Amino acid sequence: MGYIEKNIKDIREDFPILSRPGFIYLDSAATSQKPFVVLEKMDWVYKNLNANVHRGIYKIAEDITEEYERSRKEISGFINASESEIVFTRNTTESINLAAYMLLQKLKRGDRIVTTLLEHHSNFLPWKKIAKIAGLNLELVKVTSEALIDEEDFEKKIENAKVVAFTHVSNVAGTIVDVKRLARKAKERGAFVLIDGAQATPHMKVDVSNLAVDFYVFSGHKMLGPTGIGVLYGKKDLLEELEPPFTGGEMVKEVHKDGQSWNDVPWKFEPGTPNYVGSIGLAEAVRYIKKIGIDQIETYEKKLSEYLLENVGNIKGLRYAGPKNNRAALLAFEIKGVHPHDVAAYLDMKGIAVRSGWHCAQPLQEELGFSNGTTRASLYFYNTFSEIDKLRTALEELVNIV
Amino acid sequence: MGYIEKNIKDIREDFPILSRPGFIYLDSAATSQKPFVVLEKMDWVYKNLNANVHRGIYKIAEDITEEYERSRKEISGFINASESEIVFTRNTTESINLAAYMLLQKLKRGDRIVTTLLEHHSNFLPWKKIAKIAGLNLELVKVTSEALIDEEDFEKKIENAKVVAFTHVSNVAGTIVDVKRLARKAKERGAFVLIDGAQATPHMKVDVSNLAVDFYVFSGHKMLGPTGIGVLYGKKDLLEELEPPFTGGEMVKEVHKDGQSWNDVPWKFEPGTPNYVGSIGLAEAVRYIKKIGIDQIETYEKKLSEYLLENVGNIKGLRYAGPKNNRAALLAFEIKGVHPHDVAAYLDMKGIAVRSGWHCAQPLQEELGFSNGTTRASLYFYNTFSEIDKLRTALEELVNIV
Amino acid sequence: MSYFFYENVMDHYKNPRNKGKPDSYDTEYGDSNPTCGDNVKIYIKIEANRIKKIGFEGNGCALSMASASLMTEMVDGESLDNALKISEKDLMNELGIKELGPNRIKCVALPVKVLKMAIISYISKQNS
Amino acid sequence: MSYFFYENVMDHYKNPRNKGKPDSYDTEYGDSNPTCGDNVKIYIKIEANRIKKIGFEGNGCALSMASASLMTEMVDGESLDNALKISEKDLMNELGIKELGPNRIKCVALPVKVLKMAIISYISKQNS
Numbered sequence A, B: 001m002g003y004i005e006k007n008i009k010d011i012r013e014d015f016p017i018l019s020r021p022g023f024i025y026l027d028s029a030a031t032s033q034k035p036f037v038v039l040e041k042m043d044w045v046y047k048n049l050n051a052n053v054h055r056g057i058y059k060i061a062e063d064i065t066e067e068y069e070r071s072r073k074e075i076s077g078f079i080n081a082s083e084s085e086i087v088f089t090r091n092t093t094e095s096i097n098l099a100a101y102m103l104l105q106k107l108k109r110g111d112r113i114v115t116t117l118l119e120h121h122s123n124f125l126p127w128k129k130i131a132k133i134a135g136l137n138l139e140l141v142k143v144t145s146e147a148l149i150d151e152e153d154f155e156k157k158i159e160n161a162k163v164v165a166f167t168h169v170s171n172v173a174g175t176i177v178d179v180k181r182l183a184r185k186a187k188e189r190g191a192f193v194l195i196d197g198a199q200a201t202p203h204m205k206v207d208v209s210n211l212a213v214d215f216y217v218f219s220g221h222k223m224l225g226p227t228g229i230g231v232l233y234g235k236k237d238l239l240e241e242l243e244p245p246f247t248g249g250e251m252v253k254e255v256h257k258d259g260q261s262w263n264d265v266p267w268k269f270e271p272g273t274p275n276y277v278g279s280i281g282l283a284e285a286v287r288y289i290k291k292i293g294i295d296q297i298e299t300y301e302k303k304l305s306e307y308l309l310e311n312v313g314n315i316k317g318l319r320y321a322g323p324k325n326n327r328a329a330l331l332a333f334e335i336k337g338v339h340p341h342d343v344a345a346y347l348d349m350k351g352i353a354v355r356s357g358w359h360c361a362q363p364l365q366e367e368l369g370f371s372n373g374t375t376r377a378s379l380y381f382y383n384t385f386s387e388i389d390k391l392r393t394a395l396e397e398l399v400n401i402v
Numbered sequence C, D: 001m002s003y004f005f006y007e008n009v010m011d012h013y014k015n016p017r018n019k020g021k022p023d024s025y026d027t028e029y030g031d032s033n034p035t036c037g038d039n040v041k042i043y044i045k046i047e048a049n050r051i052k053k054i055g056f057e058g059n060g061c062a063l064s065m066a067s068a069s070l071m072t073e074m075v076d077g078e079s080l081d082n083a084l085k086i087s088e089k090d091l092m093n094e095l096g097i098k099e100l101g102p103n104r105i106k107c108v109a110l111p112v113k114v115l116k117m118a119i120i121s122y123i124s125k126q127n128s
């Protein structure tokens, strides 16, 4: 038995909402719950240390600045980047948009951007947007019926591509992409590579120094952190070279009527008062994850994932999206004859919180033949095997009713 | 005696940090302190209602969505807008950048944008940026030696301008601009008008329905709200017409491989998981302000402002920026022979928190002849006359030392 | 109790009335619900400012489909003025649902919205 | 106690050493501190890999100006290798300051950074 299995009761007690009787939260791919330590940290900062960062000379302004930059350090360490490579954003979506606008200066009419059919809307629409702005061509790599990236098609499409963007883990199919290998291929073709890590960083060790990527993006709220904080990791040289699409206070050294000099990276990309309390909260979340151990989380969730597939994946009339193994601990499925929303509504009645619909990945679901979307149960390390049992029981009841 | 004077002791007790012995916070123009109710509300939401908004069918997902949209309603009511006109952003700076990129589709090479020398960098650099992108001409309206907008120059420059952007209240000079009159003039010339309300909404009644503006922007953190939440008010018709610069999940109705339809306003402009807890926190801040009464705040701060000018503005060797009357409750100044940072460092030693430097308005300060920047004391309704006395005493001591 | 078992809902869901596109119609309107992707399209044949025939197409959860089906039944034969007065609340009453969360209420609101848009676009075409 | 009254700081601030641009120099470098707008520019004349003459220009708070002044005194005549070893800590020790917040420490760090960049740019020009 691993660390989490042994301590699951204590771990669950760290999360206020999980103690609610009869409540089973299976929607962590949408957003995670938050441990007390994260909430307490933010509350403490507001009560004791609140001042605007960066420009104050008085005591609490200095302390909050230090705490803010320490949070950047904590988060950079978590993915093995350097502090100057961590740009704070609102969420994954903003990170991708920002990277796309930053890359515009490197792209010219007719250049090719490649993403895949596996993507969340947030890793598709921004590329489409800049393609339209600058007259670029956007192509989508196909996926197999198991929602794996079609590698033959990938090889073909990345040839001469200027930007290649894909997800680390699919939020619908649970596919875990071999980012190390595929990013290397794209990089070898000379493309800028962006990886959407929204569903990866909460669940597995990510080491950007070991990946051939220019950008790696993720959201704080999916990994025990507060809302309103996301990360854009960018390679230092590239960040230094690229122009900031958004400008304003805090990101400049000097401003005159007819000239200015940008601040150093990463601040150059953070105009205006940052969500410093959000960053500090996310750093606390990272510390909590490190205390549990990201390897422990990965191991435990692997078991959860297998158990989920074995016990829910085989319910009569149920069809799920994605591969048969090596998947994230989530299952998006449809049940014959019942609309996905009705499945979710039924489960809600049983106290089980799941999500239903397109999960912001409509093209993928349409491709896989889920024409009404799916219902999705997604787990985190605070979930248990017995919660999966309860999900199964409820679904079987439902199947018997309809 | 007004409501605030009568209840100042109780009011101060609502703010955790203000009870610290010997601590005087005079940096509210940078960021305000937060009352308990705002912190408690956010904590409560995380502990009891945390789920991703908009797409969940289960109970807490519905509740949080309702709470989130109620927060939009609260905030829209505060400035007398309609809910669909309130776009949540990170801060004022992001609001302005977003508006600038949104307006790009309406502008063509050679068009004129007008802003003023009174502006915070955040209402100058984004316009400069889009001017560069699209080959537009950016012009700055002059200011008088008292840091009032030079109306003659204003009239001249807004002629044929396509965009006119200016501040409601200056964060350095304390100038309160007659937005109603000037916006009307710009609007009559057919320009799109944006007002930077970062220093206005915390302190005075703003009624956008009564102003000839297309956009009005402000930050939550300066008005008792949390970090990471800002507002872009935009006229509904215009929001409906303009394209979203940033795209992704949550802001679309349908997405297919080769087409999509945007969501309705305002959601069209809010890609990705929003900072919903931040919005809810800001709504709680607005409720608190309404409880005190924004008119009460305005009246009380007027007295503070006059007292500040009379007691600090006349210290020997001190020169301040801005007008002699009708000013916001802040004072940016230099003291002969002492660098502004050294003034701030000295005051810090005395427990008084003020800011020093450029206050993100370097062109204005250079124009006014403050070649090293200034030290700024800025007040909010939780400050007192006796705190101003202490500031005066400390500054006089300093003047006698050097 | 969830709406899931309301008899009316399941009845209309499993046996929708007025489903399909009529052979001829004077106005049509379709929209979808971003929250869940439910979509509804409505076709109306109008005579003397009365709904002569109404049909719907659509795809969605039991609640939205049942609402659309029930609504077509309720407005069939009505004057346009009366049809414009129908509300989510009326449908919920008829279906026997007391309360719905904000996301679910959109499932009921969608057909109502689509109906109104179809009628309004007809009226404004007449007037111009 | 704030650094404000440290005698050394005020001495160097009021009577800066090596202030001004020398008549001739082999390398120069300037930078500013976005936190406060302090700026420092350093000019160095070099002979046989030793600092023969050093001058600074700048504008800023007492702390940054005193640090720049003191630093030029400390490295004057030193080998480039030795000059590259100077740190914020050394300046703080010499000024008699025990501790500084992160924003204030940048005031001391700025001249150190500028010095190093000036030397490094000289060395890399020599090597190329």
Ligand SMILES: Cc1ncc(COP(=O)(O)O)c(C=O)c1O
Residues within 6 Å of the ligand: A249, A271, A272, A273, A274, B029, B030, B091, B092, B093, B094, B120, B122, B123, B167, B169, B170, B171, B196, B198, B199, B219, B360
């Ligand atoms: C007048 C004015 N505009 C804009 C801003 C920028 O606000 P934020 O940093 O919250 O984006 C400020 C805050 O310093 C301000 O005072």
Ligand SMILES: Cc1ncc(COP(=O)(O)O)c(C=O)c1O
Residues within 6 Å of the ligand: A029, A030, A091, A092, A093, A094, A120, A122, A123, A167, A169, A170, A171, A196, A198, A199, A219, A360, B249, B271, B272, B273, B274
């Ligand atoms: C794979 C993936 N990418 C991007 C996102 C968008 O994240 P956010 O809404 O935090 O911007 C999500 C979250 O739903 C996701 O699962």
